[in-house]
Amino acid sequence: MEYVDAFTNTMLEIAEQILKAARAIDKKEVLKMLEILLEAKRKGKKIMVVGVGRSGLVGKAFAMRLMHLGFNVYVMGETITPAVKKEDVVIAISGSGATQVVVSVAEAARKMGALVISVTSFPDSSLAKQSHHVVRIPGRTKISLEKDYFARQILGIYEPLAPLGTLFEDTALVFFDSVIVALMKALELDEAELMERHANIEVP
Amino acid sequence: MEYVDAFTNTMLEIAEQILKAARAIDKKEVLKMLEILLEAKRKGKKIMVVGVGRSGLVGKAFAMRLMHLGFNVYVMGETITPAVKKEDVVIAISGSGATQVVVSVAEAARKMGALVISVTSFPDSSLAKQSHHVVRIPGRTKISLEKDYFARQILGIYEPLAPLGTLFEDTALVFFDSVIVALMKALELDEAELMERHANIEVP
């Protein structure tokens, strides 16, 4: 049964970290992100989400819900994703803020006049520097803890609990789902209205 | 600032639900899942993951980590996924257990002699019935709460907190990441060994 104890302890600890993150995330950073998203919706601008690996999967989960809310949203790299245009919003997700291709996309999008929001643990990262707005999400990431000030100082994480970027990715999923609830409130949408747009033919 | 309060409250509540789930999930169900996965690895059998929509994304996040652990793992529907063979393990993810295409895949896989593990909130669902082993994950799902006995009785969830399948999907991600830590312990792998297999060229 000892492996199962590792299972339970990890699940409890990840949940505890998400609780701490919920309290640590700067509300002003979230508010500004909400305002940018709502403004883009009013103006009919596109939201484009980009991330690599598991951060990319978290981005897709967010994009799917934004679609349910009626946003004009795309995932970078999917088949029918169009050109980024002026005033579109690019949401770039990277725990380390150092994922090269995400930094490049942010840089290119910025040159095209898009507004870049990055979601990262590192406010001093290359990605953050390419962004108009940064939302800091705690979470030990793949890069050395020495550099992860936010995680170390605010959360007191010193030991690897979950491997690689796990804590960032799990926290980011719950973060984005909470952003969705805030947007539902702002747009006065209920669950039935989301269900209306939800894919009605299920394809993996 | 009121939308931001909705954000913080949701994030806290989802984390609380994950905490409750960590305590509510049946350890014997997890242990059996771990044993099936470890046995498949020893025998050189494939692990195939299937899910639709956001549950599919959670499945991909799990598959990526299984690859880092050295499992021979595939995602159903991706380019290079081969045939399911006898004694392969299919992990089918569906909150409601009623997602038609996932049920069909489970049924087809069972006929081919594969071992089907389902991860669902509904132990009486069509999916669960097609499975050799069921791990129950609490989480209000898209289908009516009336039917969601597990969520209602164990967790005391009565009111929609997050829309549609959100609670299931968020809990499932943390669940699978905790399974990964248990497998790391069982296989005596450390983070450096995972990093060795982690994609070294980042592509979204």
Place this chain on the structure above:
Amino acid sequence: MEYVDAFTNTMLEIAEQILKAARAIDKKEVLKMLEILLEAKRKGKKIMVVGVGRSGLVGKAFAMRLMHLGFNVYVMGETITPAVKKEDVVIAISGSGATQVVVSVAEAARKMGALVISVTSFPDSSLAKQSHHVVRIPGRTKISLEKDYFARQILGIYEPLAPLGTLFEDTALVFFDSVIVALMKALELDEAELMERHANIEVP
């Protein structure tokens, strides 16, 4: 050098088969497909593309170009694909017309009031029977040649030249790209206008 001869001969023969297909495809079937697509665009309806495996990849290549032409197009199974609604157009691609999940999607879409166009080698297949309009594309498919009347009678293909569904898939890609040129003419669009919508940030 003998393997290289097999290479050259195959490439020549596939090209010859595409030439024959270009002559054999029924122009009235193509015209009706063009009219349905143009009507959907005028009405602001969605085009949804579905296919499995290599037929699915061909469908994605078509969807990408439809996006370049300004159609409101989605690929079934991708992240931001919304619900199928009345009068949307579903393009279902299957050489054999027997791919179960494609048949199921066609059936479900029909019930929701969508218009189903199937592109297949088998006008008597289950898929064709679920469709409002069928465009027959010759090409030996994965299923037995005995049943592949269109390929056998019109093209005189008796021997496997390329494995499995290759001939269908290669012919279908050129078919769809030719449909794109016809739509460009109908919409009086030139290449520069396509380039305008073409993704300007390249992500794999």
Place this chain on the structure above:
Amino acid sequence: MEYVDAFTNTMLEIAEQILKAARAIDKKEVLKMLEILLEAKRKGKKIMVVGVGRSGLVGKAFAMRLMHLGFNVYVMGETITPAVKKEDVVIAISGSGATQVVVSVAEAARKMGALVISVTSFPDSSLAKQSHHVVRIPGRTKISLEKDYFARQILGIYEPLAPLGTLFEDTALVFFDSVIVALMKALELDEAELMERHANIEVP
């Protein structure tokens, strides 16, 4: 009916271009590609395919068939793609040879000791320069015809026939499928053996 004429003419012309390409492609370049792939298979090395947009879809269609032939093949950017290691083979597809992210992947792979094969219309492109071996495929690409010497001199293409990279992509699909037939001959595999590995549960 005039749009339908545009359809038929385009389909005939693309097929003619593929015929010309079949004759124009350098057999020695193909032979060397075949030898590299067969050597990688013998040594148990991985084949990794990368491309953006429609070239990426063509790469996936090739990867799927390589899997059917028993190669250890992955698509860059998919869920379970592992690290690139020494002596792995990277197949980079880009008509222009200038797709930035593909060039970066080729460069990174080369540094890790992988062998890079590029498939492109431009033997002087940045991509070709990062490659150990180049296979030239004719096809007017998205970049100006002025620069597309190979297409202009060998094929005599002066006028846009199909938009953007269409000619390259269609030719590349038939090229790769012909490479598959050559590999089948070399490995003495028949269609039944491919079918054995072909996904037996169809998921879009």
